[in-house]
Amino acid sequence: MSKIVVTGGLGFIGSHTVVELQNQGFEVVVIDNLSNSSIDVLEGIERITGKKTIYSGIDLREKKAVQAFFKEHNDIAGVIHFAASKAVGESVKNPLLYYENNLGALVYILQELEKKKEAHFIFSSSCTVYGQAEVMPIAETTPIQPALSPYGNTKQIGEEIIADVVKVSDLNAILLRYFNPIGSHPSAEIGELPIGVPQNLVPFITQAGVGLRAELSVYGNDYPTPDGTCIRDYIHVVDLAKAHVIALKRLLNRENADPLEIFNLGTGKGSSVLEVITSFEKGSGQKLPYKIVARREGDVTEAYANTDKANTILGWKTVSTLDEAIASAWKWEQKIRGN
Ligand code: WQD
Numbered sequence: 001m002s003k004i005v006v007t008g009g010l011g012f013i014g015s016h017t018v019v020e021l022q023n024q025g026f027e028v029v030v031i032d033n034l035s036n037s038s039i040d041v042l043e044g045i046e047r048i049t050g051k052k053t054i055y056s057g058i059d060l061r062e063k064k065a066v067q068a069f070f071k072e073h074n075d076i077a078g079v080i081h082f083a084a085s086k087a088v089g090e091s092v093k094n095p096l097l098y099y100e101n102n103l104g105a106l107v108y109i110l111q112e113l114e115k116k117k118e119a120h121f122i123f124s125s126s127c128t129v130y131g132q133a134e135v136m137p138i139a140e141t142t143p144i145q146p147a148l149s150p151y152g153n154t155k156q157i158g159e160e161i162i163a164d165v166v167k168v169s170d171l172n173a174i175l176l177r178y179f180n181p182i183g184s185h186p187s188a189e190i191g192e193l194p195i196g197v198p199q200n201l202v203p204f205i206t207q208a209g210v211g212l213r214a215e216l217s218v219y220g221n222d223y224p225t226p227d228g229t230c231i232r233d234y235i236h237v238v239d240l241a242k243a244h245v246i247a248l249k250r251l252l253n254r255e256n257a258d259p260l261e262i263f264n265l266g267t268g269k270g271s272s273v274l275e276v277i278t279s280f281e282k283g284s285g286q287k288l289p290y291k292i293v294a295r296r297e298g299d300v301t302e303a304y305a306n307t308d309k310a311n312t313i314l315g316w317k318t319v320s321t322l323d324e325a326i327a328s329a330w331k332w333e334q335k336i337r338g339n
Contacts, residue, residue: 001025001026001027002026002027002077002078002252003026003027003028003029003075003077004021004026004027004028004029004077004079004080004248005028005029005030005031005073005079005080006018006028006030006031006079006080006082007030007031007060007079007080007082007083007105007109008031008037008081008084008124009028009031009053009082010030010032010034010038010041010042010055011036011037011083012037012181012191012192012193012237013178013181013237013240013241014030014032014082015037015044015045016185016237016238016241017082017240017241017245018030018045019045019048019049019185019190019241020238020241020242020244021080021244021245021248022045022051022053024245026245027054028051028053028054029054029055029056029073029076030042030053030054030055031056031057031058031060031069031083032056032057032083033057033058033059033060033083034057036085037193039055041190041193042055044189044190045189045190047187047189048185048189056069060101060104060105060108061100061104061105061108063108066109066111067108067112070112070113077120077252078119078122078248078252079113079120080122080124080244080248081106081109081121081122081123081124082124083105084101084105084124084154085097085101085151086151087199088128088149088199089149090151091149091151091154092149092150092298095150098151098154099154102151102154102155102158103154103158103161106123106158107161110161110162110165110171113165113171114165114168114170114171116170117170118170118172119169119170119171119172120171120172120173120248120251120252121162121172121173121174122173122176122247122251123158123159123162123173123175123176125155125158125159125175125176125177126155126177126178127177127179127233127303128147128152128155129144129145129147129152129155129156129159129177130142130143130144130145130303131144131145131147131148131300132145132300132301132302132303133300133303136270136304137266137268137304137306138264138303138304138306139264139306139308139309140177140262140264140306140309144156148300149298159175162175162260163260166259171259172251172254172259172260173251173259173260173261174247174251174260174261174262174263175260175261175263176243176244176265177262177264177265178266179233179234179264179267179303179304179305180200180232180233180235181235181237181240182200182202182234182236182237182325182326183236183237183238183320183325183326183328184237184328184331184332185238185328185332186328188328188331188332191328191329191333191336192237192332193336197213201216201273202234202276202329204216205276205288205326205329206280206329206330206333207333208288208290209280209284209288209330209333210333210334210337210339212337214289215291216277216288216289216290216291217290217291217293218273218277218290218291218292219293219294219296219299220292220293220294220295220296220299221274223301223302224301225301227272227274227275229273229274230272230273230300230301230302231270231271231272231301231302232271232302232303232304233266233267233268233269233270233271233303234267234322235266235267235318235325236324236325236328238320239267239318239319243263243265243310243314246314246316247263247314257313261313263313263314264305264306264307264309264310265305265307266305266307266318267305267307267322268304268305268306268318269304269322270302270303271322275322277290279322279326280326280330283327283330
């Protein structure tokens with residue numbers, strides 16, 4: 001079966017995608033410099049799939065290392081590129097770290113792929129490129145707004161770089177714009193491993209649930225939404241991972257209509273912060289300590305996906321509910337804290 005490179009393959013979404021690729025019989029080579037993950041994830045993947053993963057710890061910011069890697073692995077059928085820094089707040093404080101890591105690495109990988117007679121590339125993008133969209137649900141045709149952070153800008157620029165390369169090479173690419181990935185593999189062998197204080201809602205909630213955090217700060221309840229808190233489209237990470245395998249097969253089987261395709265990946269349903277809290281309390285059977293504080297700079301009021309294109313063209317749709325996704329995140333948190 002085809003050999004696939006997964007950059008950032010020991011990260012949250014990357015590791016879940018490696019599992020789904022191996023379940024489908026693909027040979028997987030993971031590149032991960034462990035800047036935001038742990039080598040232990042390799043064993044977690046193997047415990048689920050029973051398969052070994054070829055691992056490379058190269059740093060994708062090192063051009064020569066990337067060239068050597070692609071020289072060694074010259075039989076690669078496709079690349080799924082997750083490796084990137086993704087903390088919005090950190091990107092504001094340290095923009096060059098984000099431009100070097102998220103764009104430098106992308107350029108070096110694409111320079112290797114454009115040399116190949118045929119190359120297939122899946123890019124991890126984000127709904128953040130839409131900013132605060134005027135109309136809900138958000139479709140792929142929704143206008144791209146000026147980025148609110150260097151992180152968001154690297155996703156927008158990354159998409160533009162790929163579009164330019166596709167025009168002058170044999171590269172086929174699919175951009176996947178994720179909404180809010182949450183949850184963990186049902187086996188609880190892999191899951192989200194945020195470093196330091198979680199910036200994202202769900203890992204903060206589960207850490208508060210095990211007592212690692214005193215209470216959740218809800219960033220504002222004065223938004224123009226039914227309960228005043230922001231609305232997002234929380235998608236189970238396994239549903240998201242499965243979409244990557246479907247998109248990859250679409251390229252490998254040359255079913256893509258254009259050399260560059262874009263898909264929004266979400267549930268199509270919006271949930272507020274308070275609804276997520278309620279889901280956690282219902283599933284865990286415990287109250288979540290939280291307080292309402294000021295809005296967080298850069299937060300959009302509402303963002304949830306129009307999934308028609310992914311549903312009809314990819315033939316993919318989410319199967320997990322918010323409650324199931326939150327329950328899987330809670331099961332994982334309890335396991336890693338030895339509860
Ligand atoms: C969700 C909601 C917060 C934490 C970001 C990136 C996106 C993707 C996912 C990488 C918001 C509220 C959060 C907390 C809170 N990142 N919240 N208290 O900001 O929608 O998306 O992460 O791929 O690209 O933009 O996700 O989980 O940070 O926030 O009230 O302690 O929860 O205000 O309304 P976000 P999030």
